[in-house]
Amino acid sequence: MAINAPAHSYSREPDIRLEDYLDDKLQSTTDFESLDNLIASVEVQRSQLQTQLDDATKELQDARRAAQDRQGGLAKSIEEFHRLQESIDARMKIVAESTAPDEANRRLEQPMKQLHKVELAYQYVSLLQDVEKLRLEARSHLPQSPKAALQSYSRLKELSVRLRELQRAADEAATHLVNYVEKITEDLWQEMKDIMSKELENILKKRNWPQGVDTNAEMDDEWLQCFEKLVDLQVPEILYSEGVVTLLPIEVMAKPFVQWFRFQFMGDNATSNPQSFGTFCIPQFLSLIDKWEGFFRDNMGYILASRFKETRAREVRDLSVYVDPACALITALLPVMREKVNDMVQHGLKNPQFLSSLMVQLMDLDDEIRSRFNYDGGDLEQGWAGLTSEVLEKHFDDWFKAEKDFALERYHVIMNSFDARNIDYDYSGSGKMKPTFGAVRVTDLLKSVTSQYERVRRFSHKLKFLIDIQLEILDDYHDRFKDSLDTYYTINSTLGRTLHGLTKEQAAALEGTGAFESLCKVLGSSDHIIATLKDWSNEEFFVTLWDQLQTRAKRTDTDGNIASGMSYENVKDKTSSVVGSDGDGGMLFDETIAAYTLRRKTAEEYIISALNDSHQKAFRPYVAKAHWTTISDSTHVEASQLSVTPELDEPLKILKRNLAFLAAALSTAVFRRIWRASLEKLQDLLWTNVLMTQNFTTLGAAQFVRDLDAIASLIDRHIPDGSAAFSTLQDGLRLLNLPLEAEGGAVSLQEASDRVFTDNTEAKKLLAELDLESLTPANARKILQKRVENSE
Incomplete structure (x- = not known):
């Protein structure tokens, strides 16, 4: 049933709901009987809705007032901020124009510096207290417990090293402090060693070492225990040292030997003369080591092996200077021998002939120490460089000059000798080439030069001997051959005789077998030089030298130096044209052999020509x-x-x-x-x-x-x-x-x-x-x- 609702100005949606509501409530005529109740109910509902509407309106007004209040507060805050900013700007301007802060800084600067100094002084004092504490702790354990003393010493050593590292990072600051701590550390270490050494010295004194000790005797327990304590004290130093360290107990036991050496060979005795160095000093030095070698190894070998053989550091456990007591003794004795050698070198610098013999004696000494006692000098790969190398590091140029002067002087004496140009028919058997006496002596001279430097360890030193002495002599000798052949050609050629003439002496020299003899001298001598150089090229020394030269040349630019003072091109011109190439051929004497081969070939051709001339003249009447x-x-x-x-x-x-x-x-x-x-x-x-x-x-x-x-x-x-x-x-x-x-x-x-x-x-x-x-x-x-x- 539809009921017409009064018209209103609102949207159609409320009317529809109202119609639906009325349709729902008034579906029959009986429903009108309850209309009053319905109206009353509607009124009640309207009243409730009105109340809710009023409440909502009030809340809306309150919210609007609160929003207006907040907006006003924010605007006030913004205004206050602007005023504060203006105030700050004004104060900053005043501060910028004022000198008060600088004045305050100047007034506070000195007190702050004093405060910093006080703090720094406090830290210094604290550090020095720690240093002194560690020093005293270390000393307190000696000589009873060197291992315990090492703990305090190690901490002090670490502190010293750390300070040095920090100083470098701080532009070398606190120099006095760092130096002081290092000195304290060094003094402590020296004091620790002195204390322990003193204990061993007392033990040795009781046993009248070494006069009262038989070389076949055994060390007693007290002696061995003291020896072990000194080794224990030194183990960390050895493990972390970059160079060779002399074993402290061996050094103490070697003191009497050093004193004896100084008395015998560094005093006013006849055995101290330079001429006695090779005849007395060296043999006695080796004899001393040889005498006590067995005693040291038998009594101390197992102790050193137990301390060093089991260590992980290969550079220590395999070194004879630490695991072999005899080699350790050599290490302890070398300083005094080195001092004696230095004195001999100074004498040799004023006497070149003595310097030459001295170097040979030193090489012999080095070889004896290496071979007889297996001394490695602390270098597993290269072995002990020897006293010779130490001397040559400083005085090689002096020695080289002396050797070159001697070699050239001897060469000129050979060339000027009356029989130098005579053929040595007894040099070899029948059917062999016969060189001149001069050629044989020249090769002997060159062999002696090789013996002078073949034991030198530095490559540049060996190469300089080869090029500047041996090859220089060979070049000069070759030039003599060339001049001789040129002279022969000149006086035997029509043009040469026309231009230069022929003296009676020259004509007489060519009579009979004279021409053959002159040419055979060149031919036989050249062949002798060639054969000698080829033999040398197969010797181990020159093969090794060639391999070293090739290795260096392959790493060197053609504009660079293969060795000090010797350029790539110069070495190549003097030795072999294949220097630096990848091939396997070549020898050190390639260029020299090639030059002498050309002279030999020329001499052979001239002999054939001379034979032909001789036969033509002889057969002329017959023909x-x-x-x-x-x-x-x-x-x-x-x-x-x-x-x-x-x-x-x-x-x-x-x-x-x-x-x-x-x-x-x-x-x-x-x-x-x-x-x-x-x-x-x-x-x-x-x-x-x-x-x-x-x-x-x-x-x-x-x-x-x-x-x-x-x-x-x-x-x-x-x-x-x-x-x-x-x-x-x-x-x-x-x-x-x-x-x-x-x-x-x-x-x-x-x-x-x-x-x-x-x-x-x-x-x-x-x-x-x-x-x-x-x-x-x-x-x-x-x-x-x-x-x-x-x-x-």
Whole structure:
């Protein structure tokens, strides 16, 4: 049922709800009977809603008033802030323009400094109190408990180290304090060692050490316990020390030995003279160590092993200076020997000859200590550098200058000696090269120089000896060879004689075997130098030096220095062109060997040339002989029945003389090589000027064969099968000497001529039948034409 509701100005949504409400309450006519109740209920509800509305309105007004109050308060606060800011700005301006703060700072500055000084002084005093406390604690445990004393000492040492580190970070501040703490620490350590040493000294005094102690005796318990306490005291110092530390108990026990050494060799005794250093001082020093070596090892070896062998520090447990009592004794004795050596060096600086011998004596001493006692000096990898290295670190230049002066002086004496240029025929056996006395002495000199420096440890020192002494001498000796060969060439060449002339002395020197002798000196000496240098290049010392040079060169730029004062290029030019390359070849003496090889080759060529000249002159009368056409009554002449041509007597003498001389001076290989070349020239001479020039009768051909047999026989007596150099000429003479009438199926002169001139094929067959394969058909025709009988 729908009821029309009065119109109103609100939205339609409240009307709809009202309609729904009325529809719900007034669904029938009976519902009107309760209309009053409904209206009353609605009134009640309206009243309640009105109350709620009033309450909400009141709360809204209260909220608006509160918001207005808060907004007003915020505005007031903002205003107060602006006023405060203005006040602060005004005060800051006043403060900025005022001098009161600076004045206050100036007034407070001095009191603050004094306060800082007081605080710093308090800290200093506290630190010094701690230092003194630690010092006293450490001393209180000695000599009964060195291990307990070490604890306090260690703390003091750590404090000292820490202060030094802080000082560096603080720009070296508190220098006096740091130095004071370090001095206290050092003094304490020295005092601790003195206290413990004094205890051991008293024990040694009771036992009358060392005179009253037998070298085979055993140390008693008190002695051993005191020894152990000193070792325990020193263990931390040894473990954390960068250098070698002398064992304290060994040092105490070595004091009498040091006193004896000073008395014997550093006083006014005759044994203190420099000349006695090698004859008395060194032997006595080694004898002392050798005498007590067994005693120290037998009694103290297990103690040192128990303290150091089990430690984790490999650089300590494997060092002989700590685990071997004999080596520890050497360490304790070396300072006094070092002092003696320094005195000897000072004397040597004024006497170079003594300095030279002194260095050899020092090297011998170092080697004896290393080898006899296995002393490593605290260096597992390189071993003990030795006293020699210590001296050379300061005085190498002085020693090097002395050695170079001695070497050069000796070299010049060798070169100026009366027999330096004479051939030493007794140097080697038969069939070996014979150098001059000078060459042998030069290599001996160079060997002695090697012995002077081969035990030097620094690479740069060894390289300087090699280049600036040995190679310099070799270069000068090479230049002498070159000058000698140049002079020979000048006086033997037409141009040279024209330009420079030839003196009587020079002409006389070249007479006979003079030219050969002059050249053999260069050849034999050069060969001797080359052989010596090649032998040296295979020796361990020079192989090692070459490997070290290669290693350094590969790490060095070509513009840099391989060693101090020696550039890459200079070393390369002096030693080998392959320095610094990646190949495996090369030797230290490559360049020197190459230079001497060139001189040897030149001398050999000149000897061959001189032989050729000698033979040409000697054979000139023989070649000019025109009696090869003598007619014989017999159609066949036996060459062996003939006498040698008189004109050949002198050439045979010359040949014999030359063969004998060169056989004595040259090696078999060189001798054969030279004569092979020379005999080939002699064959060419006889072939061209006799066989191909002269005409021969049967008698003349047989005479030529007899002469050649005489020459060949002489050659074979000095050079086995040497006459093979005449094989072509011999074949030619066999063809030339064919009989006019053949017997027993042999080839006659006429038959040979007919077959040779038929054609080349037939000529070759003939030569093969006669076993004359060295001849050509053309040569065969020429030879056969030289027989007078063929021309008839």
